[in-house]
Amino acid sequence: MSKRNERMIRVIELLADGEFHSGETIGEQIGVSRTAISQYIKDIQALGLDVFRVTGKGYKLSQSIELLDEAKISTALTALSESQAPVTLQRIVGSTNDSMRARLQAGQLLKAGEVLLAEAQTAGRGRRGKSWYSPFATNLYLTMYWPLNRGMSAAMGLSILVGTVLAETIRASGVNDVSLKWPNDVLVDGKKLAGILIDLEGQAVDSAHAIIGVGVNLSMPDWLEMPIDQPWTDLQSELNNQPLLRNEWVAKFIAALRAALMEFETHGLAPFIRRWLDFDDLYQRxxxxxxxxxxxxxxxxxxxxxxxxxxxxxxxxxxxxxxxxxxxxxxx
CATH class of the missing domain: 2.30.30.100 (SH3 type barrels.)
Incomplete structure (x- = not known):
């Protein structure tokens, strides 16, 4: 990450509490002049965060945000008796799937269930080359690596598995009207809440690799204009504004997805087809x-x-x- 981005992230971390911070104090904390702070604020606003300034008080986010935290997520996974495949957080990436693929192509050894998280994507992707809108610290941008020892043919139906786990985790959070639209959309009351993008690397019959990307709208601010061409919602709204603990929710989803992939290794897709049907939005329509x-x-x-x-x-x-x-x- 560039020095500029590191400083910008540090400014966001300082403002995350939702309190006022003077430009002078922020400058001292990150090692730049007070006059340079205004440009960092513009960069932060471009990421989708609502920052305003009051003369004599300084800068403030319109509301506090819970930033993702590697340590908190790892602690939550340990409490869930979860295997400790690495969970890495990068505040800003181009695309979590592309970053994971680059590591794989560079010859890095990845553990089954290894996860890359981001707070924002500058080049997020959906299916069929569509862009995935990825503002900072509002949603979930996650990629999980999983080896396919039987080749790419073993990946058939993988989006069914991931969608089922997503829907079950969302329902367990307290949202009832969850449905799945084949092959990879999670809906609530007909509005899109999450999507899945699975990239494959390797051979059809020899060992291959699944790069499983998941995007979930967690807590999209009302003021943010969403360039999305279909009805959408977020988890926070569907919880009727009950507190949504991002780190805890992410840990639960990671644990559930890893467990499901291990079950998939043993039993194939059959158990997940039955579970998918409980959410099928298209059935007999x-x-x-x-x-x-x-x-x-x-x-x-x-x-x-x-x-x-x-x-x-x-x-x-x-x-x-x-x-x-x-x-x-x-x-x-």
Missing amino acids: PVNLEFGERKLQGIAQGIAADGALLVDVAGQVKAYHAGEVSLRYDPS
Whole structure:
């Protein structure tokens, strides 16, 4: 991380308590002049944090924030009797998936279940090349590494597993109306709360590697303009403003995902298909499927043993491993 970014992060850490801090005090703490602080504040605002200034008092965040903390997460994982694969926090990255892949391609040895967390992404990615909006300290940007000893074929349906674990963790937090939209969206009352992006490295039959990216809207401020082209929500809103402890929630999700991946190694996808159906947003509903220029309509019938979407098309149930799916509404 550049010196400038390190100083910017230090300013955010000072302001995280939601109290006023004078420019002079901030400058002394990070080793720059008072006049340089205003530019750091502009950089912080560009990350999606609401900072304002009052003459005679200094700078203040509009509300306090709970920053992610490696030590707190590790302590929580230990309390959950969790294996201690490394959990690394980088405040700002381009993309957590890209960073994890770069480490893998550089020949670093990664442990199964190793995690990279970020407070913000400057080049976050969704499926099909879409960008993933990633403001600072409001959401979860997580990538977990998992080896695929049986090759890429073992990754079939992996998004089903991850989505199921996400939905179960969200429901356990106190949110009831959670659903899953094949292949990788988590919804609450029809609004997107989380998404999954899985990148694969390696060979089809020899050992391969899964880079599992997860983005969850945790506590998006009302004032923040979201460049998202679909209805969305965040976990804090769905909890009716009950306190959301970010570090605790992240630890619970990491523990649940690692446990699920270990179960997947032994039993395959079958246990997760049953659990997915408890959340299936599309089941027995009319859907549209798009494959580039090709389009078809049918009735969703759940998912197959390998995680493919089952659709009844003109009385014949077919399995689809790819495609853009949406609900089809009957105007009558």
